[in-house]
Amino acid sequence: MSAPVPAAPIDTDALVIGAGPVGLFQAFQLGLLGLSVQVVDVLPQAGGQCVALYADKPIYDIPGVPVCTGRELTERLLRQTAPFQPGLHFGHEVQTLRPLDDGRFEIGTGAGPQFRARSVVIAAGVGAFTPRRIKVAGLEAHEQRQVFHHPDDLTPFVGQRVLVVGGDEAALQRAAALAEHPRSPGVTLLHRRDQFSAEAELLARIAALRTNGRLQVCIGQITAAHAQSDRLEAVTVLNAQGVEAQQPLDVLIVCQGLSPRLGPLADWGLALERKLLPVDVATFETAWPGVYAVGDINTYPGKKKLIVCGFHEATLAAHAARDRLRPQERGPLLYTTSSALLQRRLGLTG
Numbered sequence: 001m002s003a004p005v006p007a008a009p010i011d012t013d014a015l016v017i018g019a020g021p022v023g024l025f026q027a028f029q030l031g032l033l034g035l036s037v038q039v040v041d042v043l044p045q046a047g048g049q050c051v052a053l054y055a056d057k058p059i060y061d062i063p064g065v066p067v068c069t070g071r072e073l074t075e076r077l078l079r080q081t082a083p084f085q086p087g088l089h090f091g092h093e094v095q096t097l098r099p100l101d102d103g104r105f106e107i108g109t110g111a112g113p114q115f116r117a118r119s120v121v122i123a124a125g126v127g128a129f130t131p132r133r134i135k136v137a138g139l140e141a142h143e144q145r146q147v148f149h150h151p152d153d154l155t156p157f158v159g160q161r162v163l164v165v166g167g168d169e170a171a172l173q174r175a176a177a178l179a180e181h182p183r184s185p186g187v188t189l190l191h192r193r194d195q196f197s198a199e200a201e202l203l204a205r206i207a208a209l210r211t212n213g214r215l216q217v218c219i220g221q222i223t224a225a226h227a228q229s230d231r232l233e234a235v236t237v238l239n240a241q242g243v244e245a246q247q248p249l250d251v252l253i254v255c256q257g258l259s260p261r262l263g264p265l266a267d268w269g270l271a272l273e274r275k276l277l278p279v280d281v282a283t284f285e286t287a288w289p290g291v292y293a294v295g296d297i298n299t300y301p302g303k304k305k306l307i308v309c310g311f312h313e314a315t316l317a318a319h320a321a322r323d324r325l326r327p328q329e330r331g332p333l334l335y336t337t338s339s340a341l342l343q344r345r346l347g348l349t350g
C-alpha cells in the first residue's frame with residue numbers, strides 16, 4: 001500500500017528511487033544498518049520488471065530459492081523489508097534530484113511527495129515504466145475514471161461492460177478473470193490480429209470463454225472515442241476489413257505493454273554512459289558523493305544485469321552510505337545470526 005502524500009517534505013536518511021527487486025533489497029540493507037528509508041516508484045506496485053514484465057514466470061537463480069515467480073520474489077522482499085517500515089510511495093515518478101547546500105538532497109515527484117534525504121540510491125532499472133497508451137483524442141480525459149492501464153485490482157470493474165485492449169498475457173489474464181465472473185455482463189477483448197501470446201493454459205481459458213459466448217473477441221483498433229456529459233460511452237473500432245463499428249463500454253482496460261523511459265534521470269546532471277550510471281565498485285557511488293546507483297541502471301567493468309548482482313551492489317552501497325553518514329558506527333562486520341543489535345533492528349528481540 002502506498003503511503004499518503006504529506007504536505008511537508010519527508011526527511012530521511014536514504015531515499016531509494018525504484019521499488020524493483022534491487023530497490024527493495026536496498027531498503028532492507030539500509031534498514032539493517034539503522035538508516036531510515038523511503039522508497040518511490042512510478043508504478044502502482046512494487047517489483048519493477050519482475051512484476052511488470054514477468055510476474056507469473058519462474059526465476060531459478062535466486063540464491064537459496066530454487067524456484068519462485070517474479071511476484072513471489074517481490075512478496076518475499078517486501079516481507080523481509082517490513083521490520084524497518086520503509087515509507088513506500090507508489091505511482092510517483094521522481095522528477096528532480098538536487099543537491100542542497102547542507103549536504104542533503106532535495107527530491108521532487110511533481111504533485112506527489114517531496115523528500116530531503118542525506119543519501120540517495122538510484123535503483124531505477126531500465127527506467128521508469130510507463131504504459132503504452134492508445135493515441136486517440138479524447139481518451140486521456142477519462143483516465144482513472146473509465147480508462148485504466150494494467151490495473152491490478154479488477155473488483156471495481158465487475159458487473160460493468162469492459163473492453164480489454166491487448167494480445168499478451170497481461171490483457172488475456174484480465175479479460176479471462178472478468179469474463180469468468182458470474183456477474184459479468186460481457187467482456188470484449190480487442191487486439192490488432194487474431195493471434196494471442198500467453199501460456200497454453202490461459203489460451204485454453206480464452207478459447208473456452210469465446211466458445212461459450214462469455215468473451216467476445218474483436219480484431220481491429222480503436223480510432224475514435226465517444227463521450228456524453230463527461231462520460232465515455234463508446235469507442236469506434238476499425239476492423240481488419242476496413243469497416244468501422246461502435247463498441248459501447250463502461251470501462252476500457254488497456255494492456256499494450258509497458259515501455260521503460262529513462263525520463264527525468266537524464267536531466268539531473270549525473271554523468272551517463274550509454275544511458276547508464278557509472279559507479280565505483282567498492283561503494284556503488286556515482287560521481288556525486290552520497291548518490292549511489294544499484295541494479296540494472298548502473299555500469300562498471302564486468303556488470304551483469306542479474307538480480308543476484310544487484311543484491312550484492314545494494315549491500316555494499318548500504319555500507320558505504322552508513323559509513324558516510326555515521327562514520328562513528330563503522331566497526332567490525334555484524335552478522336544477523338549473532339548480532340543482538342541487528343536482531344533488535346529486525347524486531348526479533350525487544
Ligand code: FAD
Pocket residue numbers: 017018019020021022023024040041042043047048049050053054058059060061092093094095123124125126127128129263264265294295296297305306307308310
Ligand atoms: P527494475 O526491476 O527495472 O526496477 C526499477 C524500478 O524503478 C521500476 O519499477 C521503475 O518503474 C522504477 N523507476 C525508474 N525510474 C523511476 C523514477 N524516475 N521515479 C520512480 N520510479 C522509477 N534476472 C535474474 O537474475 N534472473 C532471471 O531469471 C531473470 N529473468 C528475467 C526475465 C525477463 C523477461 C526480464 C525482462 C528480465 C529478467 N531478469 C532476470 C532481469 C531482472 O528482472 C533485472 O535484472 C531486475 O529486475 C533489475 O532490478 P532493478 O531493481 O535494478 O530494476
